Amino acid sequence: MHSPAPLPPTNSPSPASRPSRAPVVPAAQRGTGRHRQRRKPSSSPSTPEAEQPDALAHILRTEAAVSGISRKAAAVRQQSTRLWPRAVLEALDSAVAASRWESALEIFELLRKQHWYEPRSQTYARLLMMLGRCRQPGPATALFKAMLSEKLRPTVDVYTALVGAYGYSGLLEEALATIDQMKGAADCRPDGYTFSVLIDCCAKSRRFDLIPAVLDEMSYLGLECNSVIHNAIINGYGKAGMLEEMESALSKMLECGNNVPDIYTMNSIIWAYGNYGRTDEMEKWYSEFELMGVEPDTKTFNIMIKSYGKAGMYDKMMSIFKYMKKRFFSLTAVTFNIVIECFGRAGNIEKMEYYFRLMKIQGVKPSPITYCSLVNGYSKGGLLDKIPGIIRQTENTDVVLDTPFFNCVISAYAKSGDIKIMEEMLQLMKDKKCKPDKVTYATVIQAYTAQGMDEAAMLLEMEAEGFDKKLL
The missing domain is CATH 1.25.40 (Serine Threonine Protein Phosphatase 5, Tetratricopeptide repeat)
Known part of the structure; x- marks a missing residue:
């Protein structure tokens, strides 16, 4: 292998990662440049609500920013239309950036009730892009209808985001129908970016049979096949x-x-x-x-x-x-996670633990994936007694344990037949406000069935059915 001196990588955007063409917050609502912080709401809030800006600002400067504003949204949805603009808009930005779509839509509903709110197509485009990333075509459809109800004309950006919301969810017929709508709308002809998103959706859904027709359509409209589209197909x-x-x-x-x-x-x-x-x-x-x-x-x-x-x-x-260390490439959390996972999967617990220690020594912050890999490694090595220590370690950090982490822990105890501890971990998962998913339910039900606990398995199946209906 050759060893070239590292140069800055080419910054060619991919369809899935291309940023929105317009910020979620309209300049007219937030102010611009150095004057943004000085801008005040157009009218003064009443005395009870005068305390809300400080409270919201405090929430926004903590790691619980999005959840905090979401709770605020639920509490004041009916009566408050005079919240501080900067607080609500920053919370919306944070939720969108973190792809917390439920919180983002809740905050957006609160935003729409404010007396200073003005509908902007750019805001809808950014929200639709987020819903596409989160594979939420239903809420995307509802949001698009809400936009039309506000008498806003869809732009190319809005339509393109809607194409992605359908396409990345596998609803390619709806995505193609949206392209047809664009062609029939004034000043909304699909551009190269629109087609790059559509082709990326086709490729991710493995519908390669649709790509030649899309390329022909591009050629008919006088659009060239750029490197982003070639990369999506490859x-x-x-x-x-x-x-x-x-x-x-x-x-x-x-x-x-x-x-x-x-x-x-x-x-x-x-x-x-x-x-x-x-x-x-x-x-x-x-x-x-x-x-x-x-x-x-x-x-x-x-x-x-x-x-x-x-x-x-x-x-x-x-x-x-x-080689990465020698050439000063960044050893990221992803790098360490891969090494830890590989040694854990191989059952080499000593090296797995060594690189976990090295990760922390070098100041690289472990992620939930890191702890998942450790749990899987200990499970494979039959060292379940070390898993509680991993959970205790996370208590002393700001790492937020997610559903895949708890699935790893529950699976480890399920495989070993430790039903009581498995149930304790399921309860801990719920206590941590971490929602079980289909994998969680399937793992626990299988463990109950293997132990002959048919009644417990049946009760959990009923709970899982309720979960599925909620998703739908």
């Missing part, structure tokens, strides 16, 4: 394990001449070969991209570390890890 084939088709798509990209492969292309190809255990081809393409002038980034090396670890090639895995 990545889609790679994720689907269609490696020959992936190479063919890369060849078409090279033949175009106008679209040069970039770091996104490289990482898609490297990931595909590495994920399917074809490390020889992974190394070959690493060298090929070097010759094309594409410089690897931290994500490239993380992909290679995971690929070598998955293939049991631990010497090569650690050589990449050392």
